[in-house]
Amino acid sequence: MKTEYKACGGCSEQITDRYIFEVNGASWHGSCLRCSVCYCPLERQASCFLRDGDVYCKTDYIKKFKTSCAKCAxxxxxxxxxRRAREYVFHLACFACDSCGRQLSTGEQFAICEDRVLCKTHYMELIDDGTTSSEDGCDADGSGKGSKTKRIRTTFTEEQIQILQANFQIDSNPDG
Incomplete structure (x- = not known):
């Protein structure tokens, strides 16, 4: 019986070793399986990461491909x-108006102007001052399409929510 040897994904030589490492369908010599950034050996690691044909250790994969907050980095x-707005991703607490610092809610109107997030009030002030236009890199509502205006979302205080929930317990169908 003839043994078939696989070609190594790193050096392209036949693998005759006792152990073969499989990564995404490719076979590797233990000594060839290395991080493509720091070249640390991965044969004794519990995991490795593959992206665009390159193999990474966990540390370098996170460094290279992590998502960062557009405000705090x-x-x-x-x-x-x-919160996502255009190509930007923000921590929930970081998605706030750069002028007043107020955290913006889901569905609330806002604008991204020259990489600054602005609530509707401060965006309108900026427009009214005539210091900017849509050609200057400002995008109202953060949609990037200039489509129809979004409705402003109703927000409730904690006390109002408690009152609504208490009334719901009494009558779950106030219209009926």
């Missing part, structure tokens, strides 16, 4: 709550 983990 800190990394965004998979468990963080985020």
């Amino acid at each position: 800190r990394s965004i983990s998979a468990t963080d709550w985020v």
